[in-house]
Amino acid sequence: MSRRDLPRQDMPEQDSLLRLRNFDEVALGYTAEMADLEARRCLQCRRPTCIDGCPVGVLIPQFLLALQDGDLAESARILKSRNNLPAICGRVCPQETQCEATCVMGRRGEPIAIGRLERFVADWERVHGSLEAERQPPTGRRVAVIGAGPSGLTVAADLARAGHSVVIYESLHRPGGVLMYGIPEFRLPKSVVDAEVRYVEGLGVEIKLNSVVGRLYSVDELLRSYDGLYLGTGAGLSTWMGIPGENLNGVFSANEFLTRVNLMKAYRFPEYDTPVHIGQRVAVIGAGNVAIDSARTALRLGAREVHVVYRRSSDEMPARAEEVTHGRAEGVSFDFLATPVAILGDEKGWVTGMRCVRMRLGHVGEDGRRVCYPMEGSEFDMEVDMVIMAIGTRPNPLAFTDASGLQRTRLGTVVADPITGRTSRERVWAGGDITTGAATVISAMGAGKRAAADIDGYFRLEAPVWEEPQPVL
Amino acid sequence: MFEVVLKEQLAPVTTMLRLYAPEIAGKVQPGQFVITMVNDHGERVPLTLGDWDRSEGTVDLVFQQVGKTTVHLGTLEVGDRLHALTGPLGRPSRIDDYGTVACVGGGVGTAAVYPIARALREAGNTVHTIIGCRSRDLVFWEDKMAALSESPLVCTDDGSYKRKALVTEPLAEVLERGGVSHVWAIGPAIMMKFSVLTCKRYNTPVTVSLNAVMVDGTGMCGACRVEVGGETRFSCVDGPEFDGHLVNWDLLLDRQRLYQTKEREALERFREQQCQCGHAKKEHGHESA
Numbered sequence: 001m002s003r004r005d006l007p008r009q010d011m012p013e014q015d016s017l018l019r020l021r022n023f024d025e026v027a028l029g030y031t032a033e034m035a036d037l038e039a040r041r042c043l044q045c046r047r048p049t050c051i052d053g054c055p056v057g058v059l060i061p062q063f064l065l066a067l068q069d070g071d072l073a074e075s076a077r078i079l080k081s082r083n084n085l086p087a088i089c090g091r092v093c094p095q096e097t098q099c100e101a102t103c104v105m106g107r108r109g110e111p112i113a114i115g116r117l118e119r120f121v122a123d124w125e126r127v128h129g130s131l132e133a134e135r136q137p138p139t140g141r142r143v144a145v146i147g148a149g150p151s152g153l154t155v156a157a158d159l160a161r162a163g164h165s166v167v168i169y170e171s172l173h174r175p176g177g178v179l180m181y182g183i184p185e186f187r188l189p190k191s192v193v194d195a196e197v198r199y200v201e202g203l204g205v206e207i208k209l210n211s212v213v214g215r216l217y218s219v220d221e222l223l224r225s226y227d228g229l230y231l232g233t234g235a236g237l238s239t240w241m242g243i244p245g246e247n248l249n250g251v252f253s254a255n256e257f258l259t260r261v262n263l264m265k266a267y268r269f270p271e272y273d274t275p276v277h278i279g280q281r282v283a284v285i286g287a288g289n290v291a292i293d294s295a296r297t298a299l300r301l302g303a304r305e306v307h308v309v310y311r312r313s314s315d316e317m318p319a320r321a322e323e324v325t326h327g328r329a330e331g332v333s334f335d336f337l338a339t340p341v342a343i344l345g346d347e348k349g350w351v352t353g354m355r356c357v358r359m360r361l362g363h364v365g366e367d368g369r370r371v372c373y374p375m376e377g378s379e380f381d382m383e384v385d386m387v388i389m390a391i392g393t394r395p396n397p398l399a400f401t402d403a404s405g406l407q408r409t410r411l412g413t414v415v416a417d418p419i420t421g422r423t424s425r426e427r428v429w430a431g432g433d434i435t436t437g438a439a440t441v442i443s444a445m446g447a448g449k450r451a452a453a454d455i456d457g458y459f460r461l462e463a464p465v466w467e468e469p470q471p472v473l
Numbered sequence: 474m475f476e477v478v479l480k481e482q483l484a485p486v487t488t489m490l491r492l493y494a495p496e497i498a499g500k501v502q503p504g505q506f507v508i509t510m511v512n513d514h515g516e517r518v519p520l521t522l523g524d525w526d527r528s529e530g531t532v533d534l535v536f537q538q539v540g541k542t543t544v545h546l547g548t549l550e551v552g553d554r555l556h557a558l559t560g561p562l563g564r565p566s567r568i569d570d571y572g573t574v575a576c577v578g579g580g581v582g583t584a585a586v587y588p589i590a591r592a593l594r595e596a597g598n599t600v601h602t603i604i605g606c607r608s609r610d611l612v613f614w615e616d617k618m619a620a621l622s623e624s625p626l627v628c629t630d631d632g633s634y635k636r637k638a639l640v641t642e643p644l645a646e647v648l649e650r651g652g653v654s655h656v657w658a659i660g661p662a663i664m665m666k667f668s669v670l671t672c673k674r675y676n677t678p679v680t681v682s683l684n685a686v687m688v689d690g691t692g693m694c695g696a697c698r699v700e701v702g703g704e705t706r707f708s709c710v711d712g713p714e715f716d717g718h719l720v721n722w723d724l725l726l727d728r729q730r731l732y733q734t735k736e737r738e739a740l741e742r743f744r745e746q747q748c749q750c751g752h753a754k755k756e757h758g759h760e761s762a
Binding site for chain 2: 264
């Protein structure tokens with residue numbers, strides 16, 4: 001059979017009914033045989049287009065070639081030379097809009113399942129390999145990285161490899177950022193995150209937990225003892241609609257709901273001390289990955305009905321396609337073209353329902369998405385006893401306490417050069433959601449990679465010059 | 474880090490743990506708090522620092538053993554370590570020379586108001602203090618408060634110690650005498666609510682410290698949202714101190730009840746395990762999962 005005729009290998013997954021009763025990973029990963037068959041579909045293009053689709057520039061044909069040759073160790077080495085956290089990316093990247101979107105096989109059939117193969121190689125390496133990461137000789141330069149999320153871990157790993165000494169300041173008691181508190185266990189097992197963090201620590205990176213920058217230390221203060229500073233605190237602040245009834249008991253931010261379940265393991269209460277509230281009829285507002293994660297988590301915790309309520313239509317949903325498919329299979333209902341205008345409650349302060357309006361879509365707006373309008377007189381009530389707000393997150397302003405000279409946009413993001421990550425403050429770089437607003441793990445990692453290269457270059461100059469950021473609008 | 478270097482039973486169910494935490498000790502200001510995790514299975518719980526010693530690098534965690542976490546914390550001994558201690562969190566109190574101030578501590582709130590009262594005193598204020606507890610066995614730091622007070626007052630709800638009164642009674646008397654330009658009232662929500670009402674009668678500004686449910690303590694989760702002056706605020710980053718006159722107390726009281734059932738369940742389970750162990754030990758079966 002020619003390469004072109006091989007079918008794309010399906011991902012084996014846990015049965016949809018069975019998995020509703022556990023938090024184990026849904027996608028089970030390729031077997032060696034599947035990985036081999038899938039890797040052999042790669043045409044090894046002379047001018048590959050897939051790499052352009054990857055924000056960290058993974059050498060995709062090369063790692064797939066090693067996989068075709070059965071040399072898993074070499075495949076892992078190539079993969080990790082560009083991506084410090086491949087087991088994570090293989091699970092949570094929106095490949096369908098990135099590498100797989102630019103794969104030539106996708107033009108006439110189905111693209112290579114690059115993400116699944118990345119996961120396969122990374123998982124193999126985690127179990128079998130022990131990659132000795134190469135490190136440049138120590139430079140004597142010290143960098144403080146704020147936030148141990150995807151962006152901070154990436155910048156730290158690359159800087160450590162370049163020979164710089166790196167300390168990460170993390171506000172929570174576990175490293176990983178959104179990988180730990182946001183993305184559920186059934187999508188990204190925390191043991192995978194721990195292993196990737198250990199790899200970064202193995203490069204000599206020190207992680208200081210329980211260290212809230214903006215309270216325990218400030219940017220101004222850290223700059224006195226470090227040669228450079230990278231801000232990667234993400235977009236951790238929950239946002240609210242500002243509608244009546246939002247403070248009723250039973251209304252939660254997706255951040256709170258997911259943090260309780262993922263970081264604090266409330267799904268194993270009372271073995272773990274942290275409780276989580278769960279309703280019978282749950283509405284999740286929003287249709288991004290966080291919304292789908294919340295909906296699927298609510299079902300696993302025992303909610304009878306879960307509705308994703310979204311103001312636009314299914315075509316505009318920002319969530320990763322696979323998550324939506326999984327959510328539907330598990331029984332998540334989708335209520336499109338509707339948005340709440342008030343949360344209704346009883347005299348004891350608990351949620352009893354939600355007043356919504358119907359929406360209609362208009363022309364394509366500035367952000368490339370269709371504008372939506374409420375339809376007059378279309379109010380209707382939904383009977384729910386729990387509401388989860390998953391309408392996006394913003395950068396947490398806490399890190400900016402005593403951080404002089406750092407220019408910010410009116411959205412609260414830091415102004416930073418999209419290539420170098422340089423901010424308006426000398427020796428301060430920034431990347432990830434703190435500069436873009438809530439985006440993806442991989443784009444945060446890409447920003448971390450580019451900033452690490454710029455920081456390294458800056459240190460290696462004899463008389464470095466600080467160029468002001470050139471924000472792209 | 475976070476090792477217990479001294480344990481003091483301040484009252485039958487009120488404990489002080491002196492912890493080695495030099496970074497926090499070096500930074501904490503009156504009015505701020507910390508988040509604790511007793512072990513890796515623990516909940517993140519905001520607690521009060523009653524005192525600290527910058528040169529020794531220690532902070533004094535003061536808590537009443539009422540829930541699973543605080544009961545568990547109470548079983549720790551010198552040499553034990555906390556899994557996590559995050560802080561200082563929240564905004565510091567606005568310490569200024571107001572002239573004359575009154576500081577009211579309700580129950581374990583006495584520990585929270587003490588460093589504020591001391592800082593106010595050091596800033597030049599004349600300080601009146603009131604400690605109010607349900608009963609005698611909850612009273613602590615009477616001497617510490619008296620040492621900086623113009624008129625140290627102690628009252629109990631049931632009259633089992635000193636004066637039989639709620640804090641609002643002596644507070645009204647202090648305000649009646651005149652000259653008090655600012656009040657701090659820290660304690661259970663209901664005690665703060667009524668202290669605020671008393672201050673309102675005398676047109677006196679009052680600062681309260683809101684003990685809302687929290688998870689991260691940095692503005693992420695929004696569990697601690699409160700309504701102040703008709704606006705939603707996060708007590709972790711916008712507070713914990715707010716203008717008492719603007720707080721929606723009923724909402725705070727409702728929201729504090731959110732996890733009540735689960736909290737009771739966790740406490741009962743912990744107590745059962747303790748009994749099975751025969752005596753209180755820090756492990757409780759799930760230290761190493």
